[in-house]
Amino acid sequence: MTPTLSITDQPIDIAAALAAVQTDAAGAVNSFIGTVRNQSGGRPVRRLHYESYDSMALTQLGHVVAQAYDKWPMLQEVAVVHRKGTLELGDVAVVVAVATPHRAESFAACQFIIDTLKQVVTIWKREEYEDGTEWVAAHP
């Protein structure tokens, strides 16, 4: 039941993340895969640059997963892998995988983890456009 949490500057191995949550006690594995999109608010995006405050990001990620275990006591295994550095279009930026006995809780727990990650985990995203770059969500 120890969650697999990591922040890496290497391409994310999706199969490894799914394998990390495999358990005979689970009948459902649910995953979210976040990828780099070619536009943001209608503005073409060339690539993304992710920066992480690793020690705090892992601490906060641990809190998020602990909250998920509190909310869904049947939750079995969890894996969260987030990429940092420069990512090209189509690259995988984040994988969340959860294993639960039944499917309903797997959808709910997976969504909770990715939604809460986006609110509290100390990772920043800089979008690169044809004519410059911008830190996402920095300004009102």
Next chain:
Amino acid sequence: MSLKIALFGITRDIVGTSVIELPAPAPATVGELLAEMRRQYPALGELRSCAVAVNNEYANADQPLHTVDEIALIPPVAGG
């Protein structure tokens, strides 16, 4: 007492370095630190938010600061 403040993302761009040292007498609390940083770097006040982390946890304004603490400014996060 002096403090070292780690800077990430847009706060590093604004301040121009990844670590800034505030010499003694440094701010005694998180709230005083934010006020001092905004005084020195007004662009910090234009951000959607700017939190302070102490030892990898989000800190309230009244939390005291110590030289040994790992302190960081946390601009709006955007993971995922």
